[in-house]
Amino acid sequence: MIARAQSGVYAYHHVAEEITAQILRGDLKPGDQLPGEAELGTRFGVTRSTLREALRQLESDGLVHRPSPRRLEVSVPQADLLTSRAGRAMALMKVTFRELWEVTMLTEPLAARIAAERAAMAEIESLQGLHAELVAAEGDMARTLDLDEQFHTRLADIGGNRVLGLAREPIALLLFRGFARIAPHAPQFFRRQIEAHSHIVAAIRDRDANRAEKWARKHIEDFWRGAQIAGLEDAIARNPGALSPPAAAMD
Amino acid sequence: MIARAQSGVYAYHHVAEEITAQILRGDLKPGDQLPGEAELGTRFGVTRSTLREALRQLESDGLVHRPSPRRLEVSVPQADLLTSRAGRAMALMKVTFRELWEVTMLTEPLAARIAAERAAMAEIESLQGLHAELVAAEGDMARTLDLDEQFHTRLADIGGNRVLGLAREPIALLLFRGFARIAPHAPQFFRRQIEAHSHIVAAIRDRDANRAEKWARKHIEDFWRGAQIAGLEDAIARNPGALSPPAAAMD
DNA sequence: CAATGGCGTAGTGTCGGACGCTAGGGGAGG
DNA sequence: CCTCCCCTAGCGTCCGACACTACGCCATTG
Numbered sequence: 001m002i003a004r005a006q007s008g009v010y011a012y013h014h015v016a017e018e019i020t021a022q023i024l025r026g027d028l029k030p031g032d033q034l035p036g037e038a039e040l041g042t043r044f045g046v047t048r049s050t051l052r053e054a055l056r057q058l059e060s061d062g063l064v065h066r067p068s069p070r071r072l073e074v075s076v077p078q079a080d081l082l083t084s085r086a087g088r089a090m091a092l093m094k095v096t097f098r099e100l101w102e103v104t105m106l107t108e109p110l111a112a113r114i115a116a117e118r119a120a121m122a123e124i125e126s127l128q129g130l131h132a133e134l135v136a137a138e139g140d141m142a143r144t145l146d147l148d149e150q151f152h153t154r155l156a157d158i159g160g161n162r163v164l165g166l167a168r169e170p171i172a173l174l175l176f177r178g179f180a181r182i183a184p185h186a187p188q189f190f191r192r193q194i195e196a197h198s199h200i201v202a203a204i205r206d207r208d209a210n211r212a213e214k215w216a217r218k219h220i221e222d223f224w225r226g227a228q229i230a231g232l233e234d235a236i237a238r239n240p241g242a243l244s245p246p247a248a249a250m251d
Numbered sequence: 252m253i254a255r256a257q258s259g260v261y262a263y264h265h266v267a268e269e270i271t272a273q274i275l276r277g278d279l280k281p282g283d284q285l286p287g288e289a290e291l292g293t294r295f296g297v298t299r300s301t302l303r304e305a306l307r308q309l310e311s312d313g314l315v316h317r318p319s320p321r322r323l324e325v326s327v328p329q330a331d332l333l334t335s336r337a338g339r340a341m342a343l344m345k346v347t348f349r350e351l352w353e354v355t356m357l358t359e360p361l362a363a364r365i366a367a368e369r370a371a372m373a374e375i376e377s378l379q380g381l382h383a384e385l386v387a388a389e390g391d392m393a394r395t396l397d398l399d400e401q402f403h404t405r406l407a408d409i410g411g412n413r414v415l416g417l418a419r420e421p422i423a424l425l426l427f428r429g430f431a432r433i434a435p436h437a438p439q440f441f442r443r444q445i446e447a448h449s450h451i452v453a454a455i456r457d458r459d460a461n462r463a464e465k466w467a468r469k470h471i472e473d474f475w476r477g478a479q480i481a482g483l484e485d486a487i488a489r490n491p492g493a494l495s496p497p498a499a500a501m502d
Numbered sequence: 503c504a505a506t507g508g509c510g511t512a513g514t515g516t517c518g519g520a521c522g523c524t525a526g527g528g529g530a531g532g
Numbered sequence: 533c534c535t536c537c538c539c540t541a542g543c544g545t546c547c548g549a550c551a552c553t554a555c556g557c558c559a560t561t562g
Contacts, residue, residue, distance in 0.1 A: 010544065012307065024339065036513060047546050049300050052515090053307045056263065060311040061336060069514065070554055077340035085312060085336065088275065089328035090414060099414040102365070106357040114353070163341060163350040167418040261515065287542060298517050303544090320543065321525055 015044045015054035023063055023074055034064065034072045079166060087170035094236040097227050100175040105220050107168035108152060112200055112216035114159030116209040123158045124205055130154060131201050138190055141183060149176050151197060174237045175223070181235075182226040192222050266295045266305035274314055274325055285315065285323045330417060338421035345487040348478050351426040356471050358419035359403060363451050363467035365410030367460040374409045375456055381405060382452050389441055392434060400427050402448060406467075425488045429478070436481040443473050 022028045034040060041051040055072070058064045062077030090100075119127075130151050137143040152172055156165045183189050196219035203212035227233055273279045285291060292302040306323070309315045313328030341351075370378075381402050388394040403423055407416045434440050447470035454463035478484055 012544085020339075024342070030343065038513075048514095049303075049547090050545060052300075053303055053544095056304045056307040057311040060308045062340065066514095068554075070512085076343040077336070082337055082340055085328070086333055086417065089313065089333055090417065091275070092281065092327040093413060095414050099412045102361065102412055103414045103418055106361055110353065110357055161350045161353055162344060163346050163354045163422055166337065166341065167354055167422065171414055171418065263515085289542075299543095300518090301516060304515095317543095319525070321541085 011044075011046050011050050012053035012057070015046060015051060016057040018044065019054065019058060020061070020063060028074045030074050030076045032074045034074065036072075079162075079169065082166060083169040083173070087173055090170060090174060091237055095174070096234045096236055097175070097178055097232055098234055100171055100178075100237060101220070101224050101227070103171050104168070104175050104223075105217065107156075107164060107171065108220050109213040109216040111152070111156040111159055111161075111164060111168065112204070112212040113209045114161055114164070115155050116204045116207055116212035118160060119158045119204055123154075124201075127151070127154060127158070127201055127204065131197050134197060135194055138194065141180065144190065144193075145176065145179055148179065148193065149173060152176070155200070178227070178232070178235075178237060179223070181232060182223070182230045185230040186226040189222070189226055193219070196222065262295075262297050262301050263304035263308070266297060266302060267308040269295065270305065270309055271312070271314060279325045281325050281327045283325045285325065288323075330413075330420065333417060334420045334424070338424055341421060341425060342488055346425070347485045347487055348426070348429055348483055349485055351422055351429075351488060352471070352475050352478070354422050355419070355426050355474075356468065358415060358422065359406075359471050360464040360467040362403070362407040362410055362412075362415060362419065363455070363463040364460045365412055365415070366406050367455045367458055367463035369411060370409045370455055374405075375452075378402070378405060378409070378452055378455065382448050385448060386445055389445065392431065395441065395444075396427065396430055399430065399444065400424060403427070406451070426474070429483070429486075429488060430474070432483060432486075433474070433477040433481045437477040440473070440477055444470070447473065 019028070028034075035043070037048050037051055037055070041048045044051065044054075046054075055064065059066075062081045063074065064072055065075045066072055115123075115127075130147060134144065134147040134151065137147055149172070153165075153169065156168055179189075196215055199215040200212055200219070203209075203215060224233075227235075270279070279285075286294070288299050288302055288306070292299045295302065295305075297305075306315065310317075313332045314325065315323055316326045317323055366374075366378075381398060385395065385398040385402065388398055400423070404416075404420065407419055430440075447466055450466040451463055451470070454460075454466060475484075478486075
């Protein structure tokens, strides 16, 4: 079953699409191990070089990965991969603060609401812990930024809506990083942030979804006011790089 | 400046990261043309084979593309690329209807609201045209599905919030495709859909953002009722493949 | 008998070279 | 000056090779 390239369709592209199709169709399931490159190559009628180009694409799409250098297996795309790709794209297309904010005004309140409805005790405690750290970090900008991100991400995780998680993560990250540009112009921001977060945590503890949602909304609204004060309502989101999560330090 | 691979860091990976960094940093701007593979290879101290693996990754990330086979240039990731990647991922992680719906309940009303606030005359007319087609297609399931997707996508485009567009597209697509499973159980659905759409269009024409938003919400709420009737509230979203736009038929 | 350590192999990452094909530029001809 | 044709650079693909290293196998040892 030699795969001869039709005009315009490159072999590596064809191979990648074929394997992708097999995965989406379910012929290959996440966790399945794939044969070696040599065999895959002959199987599709291409050389290893060509096959490897296809693999790089699949890898980049998160459809396969190597848990160990000798093992190549099918996987479901990791959230942080999608997050960084989407974040990069938004940064490159120079989305504005307003665009980010308008959407965040939806996602964070929903995240808070769902969390209030579904949080388990342990999760609430973990949120409280995070919040305590935030309070303790008052004044330390970098740390505050980091903890804020974590807080919102965990909030979303607690709700358990993965679609929401996927959609909001890159957006929230870009927006929150803008915080760094706002804070200097709005010093009262730290306090208001802490206040909002603690109301959210309290509401979740009380299982009061409406209150949680309301405070999340206020929190993000505040953000917008800060941006106005700082005069970057329609400023573009910068700092494209380093979007991936803290990420196991490795390099 | 030979790039010798540090332990664990592969040459192709390093090259891809390096070029990516240059793009994000702004050293390379969208539209810039890159040198030939041979030169790029020597520049990074790797063979063409290796360099090509890096290129496949960048290409897959949408950071570079070939407008013509001879020209390789930097580009900002295309929306439909991100859409299909995200859609695939969600399908593979078997997100439920509920998850999709919860988020869509936010995105579509916002899209309608913004559209009402910002639509230009021509855009309103184009929406009306699309709606007219939908009305005419009553009964034709496939066509209805397609037009519905188009309607919502155009609605979002009109608002001009690219972040919203990027976030909602894969989600809406997956959800709306579920329509195919709902419709048979809820025949009155076609009519209600048409009703909702026409209210939305009318509200936008009248520049009534609240009404537009309200009807969009009702529209998506309806969708959920349909899902309940069809008994697939927590059914997983299937049909992972064919998420990309109509797409030139090829294979 | 189980645990430990060494050995061999298969398989990956990278290299170098080669060849056909085609897009696109440059020169010849109108 | 414009048009057409030829030539070449560069891409897609193939082939063959080599170093390095997980990993399984086997023998040794307590």
